Amino acid sequence: MRFERSCREVTRLVLESQDRELPLADKLALQIHWRICDGCTKFKNQTELMREAMKRWRGYRDE
Amino acid sequence: MSEFARQVESLRPQLLRYARSQLRNDAWAEDAVSDTLLAALEKPQAFGGQSQLKTWLVGILKHKVIDQLRRHTREATILSQDDETDVDELLFDANDHWRDQPQDWGNPEACLGQRQFFEVLEACMEHLPATQGRVFMMREWLDLDTDEICKELAITSTNLWVLLHRARLRLRECLQQSWFASRGQTA
Numbered sequence: 001m002r003f004e005r006s007c008r009e010v011t012r013l014v015l016e017s018q019d020r021e022l023p024l025a026d027k028l029a030l031q032i033h034w035r036i037c038d039g040c041t042k043f044k045n046q047t048e049l050m051r052e053a054m055k056r057w058r059g060y061r062d063e
Numbered sequence: 064m065s066e067f068a069r070q071v072e073s074l075r076p077q078l079l080r081y082a083r084s085q086l087r088n089d090a091w092a093e094d095a096v097s098d099t100l101l102a103a104l105e106k107p108q109a110f111g112g113q114s115q116l117k118t119w120l121v122g123i124l125k126h127k128v129i130d131q132l133r134r135h136t137r138e139a140t141i142l143s144q145d146d147e148t149d150v151d152e153l154l155f156d157a158n159d160h161w162r163d164q165p166q167d168w169g170n171p172e173a174c175l176g177q178r179q180f181f182e183v184l185e186a187c188m189e190h191l192p193a194t195q196g197r198v199f200m201m202r203e204w205l206d207l208d209t210d211e212i213c214k215e216l217a218i219t220s221t222n223l224w225v226l227l228h229r230a231r232l233r234l235r236e237c238l239q240q241s242w243f244a245s246r247g248q249t250a
Contacts, residue, residue, distance in 0.1 A: 019202065046165055049168055057203075058204060
């Protein structure tokens with residue numbers, strides 16, 4: 001099993017994790033990649049911010 | 064007109080805006096809202112008053128919007144004419160590294176506490192190509208899971224993953240350009 005992923009692959013996985021539970025091997029690969037990649041770590045943080053933003057937006061819209 | 068009917072009618076513009084943003088088609092949106100108002104006025108007793116009138120109506124609207132999507136999916140227009148730009152090619156070089164490193168968006172509360180941020184967010188969603196926008200909103204507003212979206216739109220999961228992937232990358236790019244770039248580091 002290989003745990004090295006490119007930034008492009010990591011980006012795809014981070015986005016897919018918004019819509020499905022990732023397999024354990026992918027989760028581990030992400031953790032390993034984030035330790036050494038500042039750009040992908042920032043991308044992950046951006047994605048988390050967007051997730052929270054969408055949650056609040058849904059609340060504002062529906063209430 | 065009864066007071067109830069007046070209150071329901073007064074929410075029409077807002078419901079229409081919501082329906083348009085999901086359906087990306089004015090005629091379908093009008094139908095979804097008319098169906099919603101009709102259902103509400105035919106069964107006012109179903110509104111128990113436990114929630115806000117708007118919350119109740121939005122709940123009905125979501126079902127009517129799905130009915131519209133289901134109906135018009137059969138016209139097979141839902142996947143055609145969407146933007147086919149491979150956003151990945153713009154973001155990554157031949158070695159699959161970032162062309163431009165993602166920026167630090169700072170402390171989330173700095174933007175999430177601002178009304179204008181959500182206006183920019185909505186504008187960015189509206190700028191998504193129609194089909195990407197529809198599936199993204201089905202996921203984020205109608206709160207359907209990916210299997211349900213595939214079923215309602217009669218599309219393959221491969222198609223759906225590509226659409227969601229592109230929609231999210233475009234939304235991120237739009238937020239970067241329209242909000243974060245002009246505000247610099249907020250951390």
